Amino acid sequence: MRYLSVLLLSLLPLLAQAVEVGERLAPWTLLDQFDQAYSLDDQTRTLLVARGMDGAKLVKEALQDRPKGYLEARHTVFVADIQRMPALIAKMFAIPAMRDYNYRVLLDRDARVATRYAGAEDKVLWLQLDNGRLVAQQEYATAAALREALEKAPH
Incomplete structure (x- = not known):
């Protein structure tokens, strides 16, 4: 019985509805590293x-x-899923360190936003939007490729 419960819980993320091209993204609000x-x-x-x-x-x-x-000029926002980070580590070390970043990090502390968008754990998911609708998506596995895409983004 315990095995079946674990199996069912591990499959729950697969049942989440992935957003499809053409769909409007559901609204959400998150706090950044400055609690804004x-x-x-x-x-x-x-x-x-x-x-x-x-x-x-x-x-x-x-x-x-x-x-x-830089991100704001490109109308780009960054969401980081930090729900697996121990709360004490996040509060004492990780989030204070993020305050030194020159960009805004929207912190998904409860995995209520990032999990809406299917993507690999070790990559960055890029969702291209037009008036709130998804028009394209892509994943980046290297910082160089992501930087190049950001440079080409309209601003």
Whole structure:
């Protein structure tokens, strides 16, 4: 019985509805590393989602040496799924370190946003939006490829 319960719980993420091209993304609001709220709106053109630490590191490397406001100028927001990070580590070390970043990190502490968008744990998911609708999606496995895509993004 215990085995069956574990199996069913492990399959739950597969049952989540993945957003399809042409669909409007459901609204959400998250706090950033400064506890400032951000709500997804129709002005957002690109949504970057890191579902694990490896993806977040790719974003950090891709944005290294980029000026403050770089993502905002491209109407891009970055969501980091930190729900698996122990709360004490997040509060004492990780989030204070993020305050030194020159970009905004929207923190998905309860996995209520990042899990809406299917993607690999070790990659960065790029969702291209037009007035809140998904028009394309792609995953990036290297910081160089992500940086190149960001450079080409309209601003």
